[in-house]
Amino acid sequence: MHLTNSLELFPEFAVTQLLFRDVKNCAELRKMAMEGKIAGALINPAMVLDPFQTLLAANKAVHVQKVGKMKTRSLYSEIIFSLSPTNNISEAFKRFGISDNDHAVLIVLVHNKEEEYNKDDVQSKVDGQQIPADQMSSLSDFAKIKKLYKVSSQEEKCGSVLDAVICRMAAKDVV
Amino acid sequence: MAEADGVSVRSVLPCLREAELIKQGAEARVYRVRFLGRSAIVKERFPKRYRHPALDEKLTRRRVAQEVRSILRCRKAGIAAPVVYFVDLSSNCIFLEEITESITTREHIAAARASGRSVESLHDLAENMGRILAKMHDEDVIHGDLTTSNMLLKTESSGELTLMLIDFGLSFVSALPEDKGVDLYVLEKAFLSTHPNTETLFQKLLHSYTGASKKAPAVIKKLDEVRLRGRKRSMVG
Ligand SMILES: Nc1ncnc2c1ncn2[C@@H]1O[C@H](COP(=O)(O)OP(=O)(O)OP(=O)(O)O)[C@@H](O)[C@H]1O
């Protein structure tokens, strides 16, 4: 169900992604995350096209934490911020975080490679149905993503929308 | 060359120490790696010892930033260039999509010539190069290092060939015909010295460049001026 990947640049860490739909307690989950009771990033899966997109965001978050360049308060908020094409933090949370009336959530965890992620800690808190994380695109809102990342039809001539999204995430600090 | 600079050939990133080095240049090392489940190319710009450290860091960083910006600018305009996965400004590394099933245009042309194929068989390629460069210049991207090594030819699953631009480290944004003319002049020099007896091929390239952009006449005029200057200088020097 879940997807776990290692980070070549940070071999001590691994990233695990869990995807849920028909979630009934997004408000409660959001509150728990704000209080630090969930050690993970709660992401709106409508804004994600592929697990690679979130994996890149997690890699970037660990990187900025390592080099002391975080722009937000925690590793998990940094993952959400890394997804955003702009440097506006509150905008990033609004678009890529979850809202109280959402019905789906993608949870991204960064954990020690040697240990499995704490399953019970996360799964027991979500009142919803877990689905395979690689089915992420079934929940994506394609039109919204294209609009937010400003992907033109011209750009789609030389690559996918995912490619366009990834380039903007990577280039954010240099443009 | 890095050794001559007294710079360690070992990368600052531990994951690159075991990686396959595919090119050691004067300013950058290029590696092939696995990155988050994909095959990727890492371009690492290393310090040059003969430059003042603070200046060096600034220049290096600017090149990394320019490379990423120009790739994005090209892609937004529909000009094929590798996807940027990740930029590490603390080690001046860019992680790029690896263009698989590809060879450099240089290798392609050299192979065609070596196998005795006619120059005419390469006309379509030259025309394609001209069109893509015209499009790039219409976006005001000046590549800064146009050579046939910095254009990759990818064989798509359909069998079609896609021309992709790479190596934007010396690129910048300018609308001046002079800058575009110099860009083409650099390519002409590199092209004709790498591929002898291909003058007609380069003519084809310029012809399609001219047909593909409204701004081309002013650029070609500058190209002619730059050529003349180049000749005068070589007569004096
Ligand atoms: N994304 C890529 N996919 C596949 N091969 C690549 C890619 N990027 C570079 N290469 C290969 O590596 C070679 C060197 O790369 P590149 O031209 O970017 O570096 P460079 O010439 O050392 O840079 P610079 O001229 O800025 O010092 C290319 O000619 C090509 O063969």
Ligand SMILES: [Mg+2]
């Ligand atoms: Mg090169």
